[in-house]
Amino acid sequence: MGLLVDGKWQDRWYDTESHGGEFVRESAKLRDWITPTGAPGPNGQRGLAAEAGRYHLYVSLACPWAHRALIMRKLKGLEALVGVSHTSPLMLGQGWSYRVDEGSSGDSLNHVDYHHQLYTLTDPNYTGRVTVPALWDRRERRIVNNESAEIVRMLNTAFDELTGSRLDFYPDDLRDVIDAVNADVYDHVNNGVYKAGFATEQAVYEKHFAALFDCLDRLESRLDGQRYLAGEWLTEADIRLFTTLVRFDAVYHGHFKCNRQRIADFPNLSNYLRELYQWPGIRDTVDFDHIKRHYYYSHPTINPTRIVPVGPELALDAPHDRDRLTGRGVRGGE
Numbered sequence: 001m002g003l004l005v006d007g008k009w010q011d012r013w014y015d016t017e018s019h020g021g022e023f024v025r026e027s028a029k030l031r032d033w034i035t036p037t038g039a040p041g042p043n044g045q046r047g048l049a050a051e052a053g054r055y056h057l058y059v060s061l062a063c064p065w066a067h068r069a070l071i072m073r074k075l076k077g078l079e080a081l082v083g084v085s086h087t088s089p090l091m092l093g094q095g096w097s098y099r100v101d102e103g104s105s106g107d108s109l110n111h112v113d114y115h116h117q118l119y120t121l122t123d124p125n126y127t128g129r130v131t132v133p134a135l136w137d138r139r140e141r142r143i144v145n146n147e148s149a150e151i152v153r154m155l156n157t158a159f160d161e162l163t164g165s166r167l168d169f170y171p172d173d174l175r176d177v178i179d180a181v182n183a184d185v186y187d188h189v190n191n192g193v194y195k196a197g198f199a200t201e202q203a204v205y206e207k208h209f210a211a212l213f214d215c216l217d218r219l220e221s222r223l224d225g226q227r228y229l230a231g232e233w234l235t236e237a238d239i240r241l242f243t244t245l246v247r248f249d250a251v252y253h254g255h256f257k258c259n260r261q262r263i264a265d266f267p268n269l270s271n272y273l274r275e276l277y278q279w280p281g282i283r284d285t286v287d288f289d290h291i292k293r294h295y296y297y298s299h300p301t302i303n304p305t306r307i308v309p310v311g312p313e314l315a316l317d318a319p320h321d322r323d324r325l326t327g328r329g330v331r332g333g334e
């Protein structure tokens with residue numbers, strides 16, 4: 001694991017020491033947008049036109065951020081239009097790799113061995129962390145965007161003319177509620193598990209542990225009276241929570257020491273997790289072998305033996321009770 005400095009790869013673990021034991025996530029740097037016509041993005045970002053076959057997603061099947069993009073690609077019917085390559089689950093000295101012998105799909109597009117090479121193809125002097133997901137433009141041979149929250153939004157709308165999909169995971173009238181839930185879930189759950197797990201000071205770990213479970217308690221209550229996070233419609237807020245929940249009992253509970261409870265111990269969250277896991281298409285995007293091998297094998301500061309636990313048994317295919325609440329599916333699909 002490491003990062004690029006002036007285009008040179010350096011094998012370095014996160015620097016928590018200069019932040020008092022805190023893991024501080026770096027903001028994504030590549031922020032262009034795909035739009036239907038190539039018009040600028042919502043905040044004036046450089047726009048690139050949606051075209052069949054032009055863009056390619058580089059993901060890790062282990063990564064919760066990349067997983068958001070994979071789910072959106074699936075649910076929006078983009079599989080024939082946007083290709084995918086996945087890394088090996090093992091993120092070692094050279095970071096994410098496309099070594100087929102280590103479980104990657106390989107990179108049939110650019111034939112790189114390591115994900116950082118895609119960043120230096122984009123900018124030979126790139127400085128920063130080298131993360132998945134990355135959305136690649138085959139025409140300009142560069143990464144368009146490496147922020148999953150934005151990739152999800154682009155996939156939600158940019159290709160609709162080409163696919164005919166009318167599903168809307170970020171409807172106008174629900175944006176305020178989605179944005180508010182996302183902010184809470186991002187800080188305390190999606191990133192919260194990392195802040196607890198990568199902390200190198202006891203007090204820092206305990207602070208993030210408490211904030212994580214306070215947020216899970218809030219979500220548990222919220223989901224008692226409504227089917228999805230924004231109400232009766234499944235939205236991107238649910239997809240963003242799902243990718244952390246589905247990894248929780250298998251990885252975050254043990255590896256990141258987020259062990260006040262398992263998700264299986266929260267009646268509403270566990271039923272909600274099962275409903276989403278069973279949602280047509282979603283189960284196919286979940287790979288527990290990659291998930292478990294990645295975390296337990298790639299973080300030697302946390303798990304130096306690299307032993308990957310065998311359990312737990314997960315019952316994600318068991319029936320759920322969410323039909324007791326009104327659910328209307330995804331907006332646009334009615």
Ligand SMILES: N[C@@H](CCC(=O)N[C@@H](CS)C(=O)NCC(=O)O)C(=O)O
Pocket residue numbers: 001002003027028060062063064065066129130131132133146147148149
């Ligand atoms: N803000 C980014 C974060 C992505 C991210 O941190 N991905 C992790 C994998 S789960 C990664 O590639 N980490 C490598 C590193 O930090 O060096 C996003 O949501 O797209």
